Each structure stands twice: as structure tokens, then as C-alpha cells.
Amino acid sequence: MNNTGFTKDPYKEKIDKLDSKKIRKALQIFDKRLLSDYAAFLNSCVRCGLCADSCQYYLTYRDVESIPAYKINLIAKVFKKYHTQAGKRISRWVGAEEINKAVVEEWIDTLFGRCSLCGRCALNCTMGINIPYIIRTARGALAEVGLVPPGLQSTVDTAIQSGNNMGISKEDWLETVEWLEEELQQEVKDSHAKLPIDVKDSKFLYTINPREAMFFPLSISAVGKIFYAAQESWTFSSENFDVTNYGLYSGDDVASGEMSKRLIDSLKKLNCQTLVLAECGHGYNSNRWEAPEWLSQKYDFEVKSIIQVIADYIREGRIKLDPSKNQKRTTLHDPCNLVRLGGLIEEQRHILRRAVAQFVEMTPNREKNYCCGGGGGQLAMTRFADRRIKVGKIKADQVRQTGAEVVATPCHNCIDQFMELNKYYKLGIEIKTISEIVAEALVLSDS
Amino acid sequence: MLEILRFGVILSFCISFIALCHLIVRTYFFNKKPVFAKSQSRPIKGIFYALGKGMMPWEKESAGRHLLTYLGGILYHTGIFAAFFYLFMLVISHRLNSTVVFILRILMFAGIFSGMGLFLKRSTKSQLRRISCPDDFASNLMVDVFLLLALTDSHIFRFRPLFFAVAIVMFLYIPVGKIRHCFFFFYSRILFGLFYGRRGVLPQNKGDLGAENE
Numbered sequence: 001m002n003n004t005g006f007t008k009d010p011y012k013e014k015i016d017k018l019d020s021k022k023i024r025k026a027l028q029i030f031d032k033r034l035l036s037d038y039a040a041f042l043n044s045c046v047r048c049g050l051c052a053d054s055c056q057y058y059l060t061y062r063d064v065e066s067i068p069a070y071k072i073n074l075i076a077k078v079f080k081k082y083h084t085q086a087g088k089r090i091s092r093w094v095g096a097e098e099i100n101k102a103v104v105e106e107w108i109d110t111l112f113g114r115c116s117l118c119g120r121c122a123l124n125c126t127m128g129i130n131i132p133y134i135i136r137t138a139r140g141a142l143a144e145v146g147l148v149p150p151g152l153q154s155t156v157d158t159a160i161q162s163g164n165n166m167g168i169s170k171e172d173w174l175e176t177v178e179w180l181e182e183e184l185q186q187e188v189k190d191s192h193a194k195l196p197i198d199v200k201d202s203k204f205l206y207t208i209n210p211r212e213a214m215f216f217p218l219s220i221s222a223v224g225k226i227f228y229a230a231q232e233s234w235t236f237s238s239e240n241f242d243v244t245n246y247g248l249y250s251g252d253d254v255a256s257g258e259m260s261k262r263l264i265d266s267l268k269k270l271n272c273q274t275l276v277l278a279e280c281g282h283g284y285n286s287n288r289w290e291a292p293e294w295l296s297q298k299y300d301f302e303v304k305s306i307i308q309v310i311a312d313y314i315r316e317g318r319i320k321l322d323p324s325k326n327q328k329r330t331t332l333h334d335p336c337n338l339v340r341l342g343g344l345i346e347e348q349r350h351i352l353r354r355a356v357a358q359f360v361e362m363t364p365n366r367e368k369n370y371c372c373g374g375g376g377g378q379l380a381m382t383r384f385a386d387r388r389i390k391v392g393k394i395k396a397d398q399v400r401q402t403g404a405e406v407v408a409t410p411c412h413n414c415i416d417q418f419m420e421l422n423k424y425y426k427l428g429i430e431i432k433t434i435s436e437i438v439a440e441a442l443v444l445s446d447s
Numbered sequence: 448m449l450e451i452l453r454f455g456v457i458l459s460f461c462i463s464f465i466a467l468c469h470l471i472v473r474t475y476f477f478n479k480k481p482v483f484a485k486s487q488s489r490p491i492k493g494i495f496y497a498l499g500k501g502m503m504p505w506e507k508e509s510a511g512r513h514l515l516t517y518l519g520g521i522l523y524h525t526g527i528f529a530a531f532f533y534l535f536m537l538v539i540s541h542r543l544n545s546t547v548v549f550i551l552r553i554l555m556f557a558g559i560f561s562g563m564g565l566f567l568k569r570s571t572k573s574q575l576r577r578i579s580c581p582d583d584f585a586s587n588l589m590v591d592v593f594l595l596l597a598l599t600d601s602h603i604f605r606f607r608p609l610f611f612a613v614a615i616v617m618f619l620y621i622p623v624g625k626i627r628h629c630f631f632f633f634y635s636r637i638l639f640g641l642f643y644g645r646r647g648v649l650p651q652n653k654g655d656l657g658a659e660n661e
Contacts, residue, residue: 032478037638039477043470044631047578050509050516064574073578083477086582086623094624095580123649124509126520127632128497128639289646292483299485343487343647367648368508 011150011383015108018101022145027082027099030141033253034079038137041129042079045072051131054124056370056391057114066114068121072131074106075138107142111135112149113384116391117249118336118371132341132376140251148250151380155246156255163262164242166210174238176213176220184224188444195224196235198270204234205272206306207243207263207287209280209412216412222439223278223306229442230318234276237266243283244412245291248337249377253294260291267301274302276309279410279433281335282375284342305338307410310438311347314354321441326356328430330437331404333362333395333418334369335411348410348434355434355441356406362398370394372409374417389424392417396425406430408437452611456538459618466622467630474634486645493644497636501649516568519561526558527590530597534614537600537607548601555598562591586625593617 034042047069052058057066064070073095080087080096087096097103117132125131142148148156159165168176174197181195196202206227212219227234240262247256267275277283288303313319332352338344345366352359362369373392378384395418399407407418407429418431504510510517529551536543543551566587569575596610621627643649 034478036475036477036479037642040474040631040634040638043474044628044635046625046628047575047580047583048516048520049572049575049578050513052574053512054509064577067574067578070578090623093580093585094582122639123643124507125639126509127628127635128501129635130639130642289484292485293480296480296483298483340648341646345648345651364508367651 015101015105015147018104018145018147023099023101023104026104026141026145026147027078029144030078030138031082033137033140034134035137037130038134039079039083041127041131041134042072042076043084044127044129045069045076046127047073048126051121051125054120056116056118056120056373056394057387059394060391061387065110068125068131071110071115072129072134074103074110075134078103104142104147107138108147108149111138111142112152112377112381113387116336116371116373116376116378116388118375119340120336120368120371123340123367136248136251138251139249140253143250143252148252149377149381149383151382152246152250152377155377155380156250156252159242159244159246159259160255163240164210165244165246166214168210168213170238173213173241176217177236180217180221180224184221184228187221188225188228190228193224193228195220198238199235201271202233202235203272204232204274204276204309205263205267205270206234206236206276206278207241207283208236208278209244209283210242211412211416212278216415216433219279219412219433219436222433222435225439225442226310226313226319226435229444230313235270235272237263237270240266243278243280243287245283245286246377246380248282248286248290249375249380256286256290257294260287261295263287264291264295264299272301274304277303277305279306279412279435281337281339281342281411281413284344285337288342305342305344305347305410307338307344307347307351307434310434311350314351319438320443321354321438322443323355323357323441325441326406326437327358328356328405329358329360329403330356330406330408331360331362331399331402332365333372333399333407333409333411333414334366335409335414336369336371336375338410339369340367348408351434351438352408355437356408360402360404362402370398372414372417372421374413379413379416388417389420392421393425396421396427399427399429404429406432406437408432408434410434449608449611452608452615453538455615456534456611456618459615463618463621467627470622470627471630471634482645484645488644488647490641490644492650493642494637494640496644496650497640498633501640502636516565519564522554522557523561523565524558526555526561526594529554529558530594533597533601534610552598552601555594555601559591559594559598562587562594566591582624586620589613589617589620590626 049069051068055068077097078099081098086094115135119132121131155165158167177195185191185193245256245259284305372395373388378388415431500506533551593613596613599606600610
């Protein structure tokens, strides 16, 4: 790997072959996708640099390229050049720049490779500039001309082609649910316990992260057990069950909209009332907040995270928990897309205080939390993996300071990143979803 | 001569104001899209937060960590508003009492001091220099000179033509360069408040859960 983060590969060759026609196309898409709010933000940056130490990339590398103001000004330069009089006439004076191959290369390395779209910088910006959303818009322009780093693009492609980001076939999915159902029946000692599929008129349509089906089936069982205990009316869809939406990270609004629309189609087809999303930070942000915008559609149904559903069960007394069943000291990692960008802040705490014997907060927490480093599509972009692991040290240190043995996090991207951090920084922790912890603490009526 | 310059100040202010309004309106209608996702909290709460508590150093980490720069920024901008007020009073030929002039002088002095401090910071810190463009330095210097001349004018009358001339240049420059943020600051903060307010992130929509988690 050279110092720009690239190795000689087909992707690099694609960048080398960029012609002015493609660059113009990227610019057109950028102009088309750039919303009024973002145009206001791009007019606002005063380059005070106070955002620098809010970014985990800057805190790790201390280089100018990692300063959020630098990143956003890579985009603002181009915006000014084509959309402001000063930018057109006195470009150098106001820092405007034409889009060209060098700019595109820097966009790729910086906007994909030095940002997890966590939004911590936006919170700390003097002007309040929504930096991650502007970066996403620029990523979208690159997506349009095929310049999304391959790992991330292939995740989007797989989801579009097969209906889920792991390429799980319908048969495999049905088989998985079948054996998980048998496991559930054995666990709760009730042959009527179900993991329902395609049950029309259910209250909830529940979606999962396909990684759960492949690698973490226990988190699906855990939710099944919770629904069983609450005697909920719910179902999976046999066709569309993927809560993830990597289009949020590649910036491709069309693909993003398509992925979210599939879930809505299944919800309508099965006549369910509420779309319930598995523990997935970006899945929540995508389907709760962004999908209505991608689809230009107001929803006539509710979109909830499973975290909200569990918190409701506890409040309504529909499930009973025994925290003594989870004795290990537990801390909580706040996924950026769920908390800082999603507004789901207290529910997970409400749950954990009732499900574990010792709950301890990280510092900082809630909307001020640090990203684990796995967001923004970083987990899928292997070319930037070194950076991802290095920036994760901040989170690893936070975990160490709590003295926790268990890290709970309602996001599978975060879980994947934590698993790597656990190995690399020798944290010696267990990583669990909230549902898994709740399922362990559940007191079933017959036990 | 002074009358012509006084008229020039009024005219340049009007031009600047109209240009900034035009810029804001153009930006507002740039790919304007309605919002479809259902709000989780009242957006207005977010706006109040963004323009108030959300800028406090105990609320915003970047302000708390860089307290000196934060205070410098506040003093600088307070000084600028004081100088604008002073200029406005001169233009409408309203005589200020000595106490008000004394307060304005203190604010303008603090403004110059802070403005120069921020200029020095930008000039000496290599990373800050790298994210800056010539406009950043020029805008800062122009405003510093404006403040200096406002302060000088409050003591010595003979610099008034120069003070007015600099004010004219500055007003005409505002829509062109970085100083346009005097308008865009409020626009941006409101958008920030709307975004986080709708989502119930800021201020946090804690409800009964939040209270028990304190």
C-alpha cells in the first residue's frame, strides 16, 4: 500500500483511466443531489478548524487530511467554483477549484477512506454544518461514475441482485429459520413456540441483518424468545428480510431507495402494521429517517427499532427480567447511526439497567460517543482496513476505562468492528446485542 | 466629502444587504425538497437549542476544549457588532452619551485584540494555514482594520473619512468572501437545529426514560 492508501489494482486503474466525460457526469450528479440545506452549509464553513479533535481520524493520525473542515472544503471548493460568482471569477482567492482527476482521487481517499460518516464533527461544528451528509452526497457522485471502493460497491450490488447483502437464498433463509425455531422450542420447552414466516396481518414485520443468519443466529433466536415471552403478533418475510442498506454509505440514493422499498413492499403484502428493525445502526437511520426521503414518500405505518419494542415490553410489564442472570459488568456502545443520527438514546439504557446486574457508561456517551470506526462502510472497504483498526483504539481505550467484561451494542456493524478490536487490542471482552442480553435475563412464566 | 462618504456607507450597506438576501434566497431554492420522514420531536426545540444552549462550551466539546479560541470568537464578534452600532449611530447622526461610548470602546478594543489573536493563530498554525485560503486572512484583516478605525474614530474625528471608506469596502466585500457567514451562520444553525430537533437528538427527547437514566 502506498501513502494514499491505494495499491495497484483494478480499482486504481479505473481511477487512472478517468476521463473528463466521467468527471463531468460526477459533477452533474453532485449538483443534482446536493440539496438546498447542503448548499447553505457549503456557503458557511469559516475554516476555524475547531472540528478537528471531534474526529477520531484526526485524533489518531493528527494530519490535516483528517480534519473535518479539510474534508468538507474538498467539496466546498468544487461547489464554489461552479455555483458562486467569486468562485468563478477569483477562484484562488476564495479557495475554489475545478473538479479534475486529482480532486476525484483526493475525494476517494479522504471522503471514503477517512470518514465513517459518524457525524461527531457536525455536532462540534461552530456553524452546525452537517458534514457527514455532504460527504455522503459527494460519495454519491462518485458512485454514479463507478468509483465506490470495490468492497463497499459489491455489498450494495449483492443486496440489489439477491435481496440481501450476504446473498442468502430464500431456501437457506427458510432452513435457517426452521432450525432456529426448533432450537427455540427446545429452549422454552414449548412446541408451539414459533418463528413465523409470511404470516399475514401480523402486527410486526421483523427484519434482520443477514449476518445474523450467517454468523450470529443466536441474536435471531434471542429476538424470537423475546417475542414469544411477550406473546407478540409478528412475522418474518421469506423474501425481504434485510434491514441493512449499504447504499447509505456508498451514497447511491437509487440503490438505497430500492433496498428500503422492498421492505415496504413486504410489509404491505403481508398487511403488517409496523416495520420492526433489528439491532442495526445504519439500518435504523436508513429505514426510519432516510428512506422516506429517498422514496419521496410519507409512511402510513410505523418504523421502530427492536430496542424500542423491548423497552415498551418492559414498561408495559409484558416481559419480566432478572438482572442477576447477567452478572458481568456491562457497558454500552452507542452506534452513531442509531443514537447521534437516529435519536434512539435512552431506550437501550432503560433496558440494560433492568437486564444486567452491573451497568456502566462509557465516557463520553450518548450523542457525544466516539464511533467504533466500523461505520460509513469502513468494514466493507478492505483497502482502508488499517486505518479502521487504528482509529478504533479510541473506542478500545474507552472500553478499558470502564472495566467492563461485556460490551452491549445494538448494531451488527459495531459488533463486527468490536470483534476485531477485541483481538487487536486484547480487550478480553464479550460483545453482545441488547436482545441477547435481554433473552438471557428473561423470566418465562413457566420457569 | 464626508457627506459623500456617509452616503457611500448607506449605499454599500444596502447593496451588501440585498446581495446577501439574494444569496440566501438562491441557496434556499437550490434543489429544495420537502421532508417526508415523520418527526420524532418538535423541530422548533432543536432550533432554540442550536441558537442557544447548543453553542455553550459545556454543551459543545469543541468549544469547551478550545475555550480561548471560543472566547476570542465571542469577543471578536461582540466587538464587530459594537462597531456596527457605532457606525450606524454616526450615519444617522445620533450623538451617543459618554457611558455608551465608553462601553463600545471596551468592546471594540476587545474585538481588535481577539481578531488579531485569531489572525495570528491562523497564520502560525500550519494545519490551520493549510485549510485556509487568502480570503480567510483578508476578511479577518479587513474587519480588524474596520474595528481599529471605529475605535480610533471614537477618540479622534479626523480619521472619520478613512473609517467610512473602509466601511464601504468592507460592506461591498461581505457577499463576496467569507464574511457572508454573518448571514449564513444563522441559516446553518437553524438547519442544524431542524435536523437534530426533528430526530429528537438535540435537545434530547428524554421523556420518562431519560429521567430515570440520569
